[in-house]
Amino acid sequence: MAPAILITGAASGIGRASALAAARAGYDLIAWDIQEEPLAELATRVDVAVTTASFDVTDGDARRRALDVARSSHPVIEGFVHAAGVSGAEPISAFTAESWARTIDINLTTAAAMTHELSDDLAASGRGSIVYISSVEGWFGHEWLPAYCSSKAGLLGLARAAGMELAKRNVRVNCVCPGAIETPMLQPLLDFAEFTERTISRTPLGRIGQPDDVADVIMFLLSDQSRFVTGTSLIVDGGLTSIGGI
Numbered sequence: 001m002a003p004a005i006l007i008t009g010a011a012s013g014i015g016r017a018s019a020l021a022a023a024r025a026g027y028d029l030i031a032w033d034i035q036e037e038p039l040a041e042l043a044t045r046v047d048v049a050v051t052t053a054s055f056d057v058t059d060g061d062a063r064r065r066a067l068d069v070a071r072s073s074h075p076v077i078e079g080f081v082h083a084a085g086v087s088g089a090e091p092i093s094a095f096t097a098e099s100w101a102r103t104i105d106i107n108l109t110t111a112a113a114m115t116h117e118l119s120d121d122l123a124a125s126g127r128g129s130i131v132y133i134s135s136v137e138g139w140f141g142h143e144w145l146p147a148y149c150s151s152k153a154g155l156l157g158l159a160r161a162a163g164m165e166l167a168k169r170n171v172r173v174n175c176v177c178p179g180a181i182e183t184p185m186l187q188p189l190l191d192f193a194e195f196t197e198r199t200i201s202r203t204p205l206g207r208i209g210q211p212d213d214v215a216d217v218i219m220f221l222l223s224d225q226s227r228f229v230t231g232t233s234l235i236v237d238g239g240l241t242s243i244g245g246i
């Protein structure tokens with residue numbers, strides 16, 4: 001049985017592409033998402049052992065149950081990718097505590113809780129690696145997205161702090177920071193031709209990113225090729241931030 005990678009948000013976009021890339025690399029999969037059907041479809045597309053569970057990953061009790069099931073089929077869990085996320089568009093002028101808390105809970109608090117819950121498994125693998133999907137908006141502001149920007153900046157801090165502690169157990173913790181990637185999350189914006197054209201014109205590599213562009217970097221961070229990389233982040237944005245952001 002191959003070591004497994006646990007991926008949240010595995011039903012769609014970057015998480016799905018990461019699951020497929022991990023399977024191509026020979027890892028077994030523990031694939032979690034709130035969407036049931038696309039998870040089942042993912043399972044039909046891979047040749048490795050896969051355990052799926054559809055539930056809200058912010059629910060700690062449900063997570064613990066799903067983890068017990070996963071551990072019984074996957075004795076070695078080597079990687080954790082937190083790709084579940086929401087964009088939570090709500091400018092500070094329309095702030096509500098409920099919406100703020102939901103965005104922070106899914107994007108950031110669940111990453112921290114799962115890092116805690118998986119730390120023994122990852123340490124036992126001897127070469128554990130955690131990758132959080134932050135964003136270029138962890139580095140730059142966006143007036144519609146204060147909670148999102150805060151959650152993504154928080155992941156950068158979490159990777160540094162958890163990375164320091166877990167390095168003692170040879171578990172590495174890093175972020176990827178995607179720019180504009182063509183997924184269901186970004187699609188409503190991509191539907192505005194003006195947004196797409198402006199983003200492409202400000203991207204030195206001249207296109208909107210694809211989920212595989214990010215998944216390949218995630219695979220690097222999961223692999224032994226990045227064995228001396230921890231507590232940091234890699235920007236995957238076609239050069240967007242090199243010229244000052246969106």
Ligand SMILES: NC(=O)c1ccc[n+]([C@@H]2O[C@H](COP(=O)([O-])OP(=O)(O)OC[C@H]3O[C@@H](n4cnc5c(N)ncnc54)[C@H](O)[C@@H]3O)[C@@H](O)[C@H]2O)c1
Nearest residue numbers: 009012013014033034056057084085135178180181183185
């Ligand atoms: N698409 C982009 O341009 C972009 C850019 C930077 C960062 N990101 C980040 O990448 C990550 C993946 O996003 P994506 O673009 O692939 O979007 P996506 O909407 O395609 O995928 C997100 C997945 O997370 C799942 N999810 C959301 N809340 C959940 C919950 N509470 N429990 C379980 N599953 C849940 C959704 O069902 C979905 O399958 C997110 O963290 C997002 O913030 C995306």
